[in-house]
Amino acid sequence: MTFFRFFKSLQAKYMLIILIALFVVQFSLIISSFILFNADVGKLERDYAGVEDKWHQDAGDIQEISKETVVALFRKWKEAYPEASMFWVNHDGRLSAELDTGKNLPEEWDAAYTAQFIKNRYDGNPFTVVAFLGQKDNRGFIVLEMPRAVMDNATSDRTWVYLATFLVLLFLFMIISLFFFRQIRKRLLNLQKAMALRDIDNLPVLIEMKKDDEIGQLETAFNTMVNELRESRQREQQEEQLRRELIANLSHDLRTPLTKMRAQMDTLTEEGMSDDGQQAVQRLEESISRVDRLMENLMSYTLLTASKLKYQPEETDVIRHVRTSLASWYPLFEQENFEIEVDLKPFDHTHWLIDPLWMDRVLDNLLQNIIRYAKDGRYIGVTTETTRDHDAIVITDHGPGIEHNRTERGAGIGLSIVDMMVQQMELDWDIESDAHGTAVRIKKQKNHDGNDGM
Known part of the structure; x- marks a missing residue:
């Protein structure tokens, strides 16, 4: 395999x-x-060794030595090498045939002249080859001369x-x-393009594998990863749905006994009780209210994450709305001996596009956190703030700060609800907190011309 x-x-x-x-x-x-x-057999090799060997071979292959056979050989070589010149000296030392020698050759060739001729032509120019005719040395010799420039160019x-x-x-x-x-x-x-594509679940799409090579194996691995991501997303969605159903069922199941407990406490309050008993009932009422509030936050958080909490925005006078919401909290703050400072100055554009019920819920969570976690500071301030970039509602306290509150169970779910609702209403918010207090700003951004951003 x-x-x-x-x-x-x-x-x-x-x-x-x-x-x-x-x-x-x-x-x-x-x-x-x-x-x-x-x-082409008639085309001889144009290198020195090849030409010399072929000249000797052709000279030795002549069986009948005559002027006609020698001249025929010369003409054959002339076709292959037009620049060549050839001549024949017979066994008697006489010049018997020549072709394109272009110079006066002696008619008689003795041994001394022949030796001197060969010596002068050795490794010189023109390139000269001397070969004996036939298989014997006593039949004369033939000479081939060719300019070396021709050989070098070839x-x-x-x-x-x-x-x-x-x-x-x-x-x-x-x-x-x-x-x-x-x-x-x-x-x-x-493959890179496919990795950048996303389906409706924001997951990569599968790739069609066309070849079973290294890239094909990479595509297979990528498809396996995508399938695993999809399975993981399905499991996550199933777990999320199960958690939401669990919270919804738990909230519903707990509210019924809490309602019954409140009715029983009302009955106890009507009965004659000692001061300690009345304080115990009051603390029990506060605990039940706290549990009820936590369950309500859990339900709201579940509905928000599932996008099932209806959002109905409308143009609202935010200054008047904040004043009305604060009015319902005044008795509770006064009961807890809070110093209340409210300074709500009108904005240039006081009408914000918000959901009034959601804004009430945001303010309720922030004020509830102050009562629960910043009670020691005994101070709450609600003011307005206007800058070039935004208008803001500012809620401050003199409590121990957010970092201290994080150790309290359930301290963060209310702020999570605030965050989701504020973002849904297209507002911004931030928190500044230290050991001396906390300031929360709910901001409406402006355009550069100073008008409220839409």
Whole structure:
């Protein structure tokens, strides 16, 4: 299985391209050599060693020595080498035939002159080859002369042919490699694009796997990850739904006994009780109210996270609305001996697009937190703040601060509800808190021209 998978891999494909390229290079060079120098029998090799060997071979192959056979050989070589000149000195030392020598050659050749001629021509210019006719040395010799420039140009031409062939093959190899890697790059870009796509659940979409290679395996792994994410999201949604149903059922089930407990406490209050008994009933009433408030927050939080709490925005005079909401809290703050400071100055644009019930809930949670967690400061301030960027309602206390309150059970759920409701009403808010108190700002942003942002 691993063996077959290897042959489907990109590595195996590219190794195959390299091997084919090497084979084609070698094969093409051999074919070019054959075509250039061996296709036509009459076209002899134009290198020094090849020309010398062929001249000796042709001279030795002549069986019947005559002027006609020698001249026929000369003409054959003339066709292959038009620049060449040739002559024949017979066994008697007489010049018997010549072709395009272009100079006066002696009619008689003795041993001394022949030796001097060979010595002068050795490794000189023109390139000279002396070969004996036939298989015996007593039948005379024939001489081939050719300018060395012709031989050098022929060798240079062959080099250029080899170089051109190599460059063409190299170019083809580069084109094939470029196409190969272009396909890889295209598939990787498609994979990258698919990773950036999201479905309605904000999860990546599945990728169609077309090839079983390394990129295909990466696509398979990506699809596996997407499926696992979807399964995890489904489990999370199921758990979230179960938690919401549990909170809703728990809130409903607990409110009934709490209502009965309140009725029983009202009965006890009407009965004659000692001062200690009345204080105990009062503390019990406060505890029941606290539990009821916590359950109401839990229910609201559950409905908000499920987007099931109806939001009905309308243009509302926020200053008047805050005053009305504070009025219902005055008796409770006075009962707890709070110093109350209210300074609500009108904004340039006092009408905000908000849900009045939601704004009441935001203010109730913030004020309830002050009574529960900032009672020691005995102070509450509600003021307005106007800057170039925003208008704000500011609620301050002199309590121990948010960090201290975090140790209290249930201290954060009310603020979570505030956060979600404020954001839904397209408002901003922030908290500044230290050991000397807390300031909460509910802000309406402005445009740069100073008007309220929509």
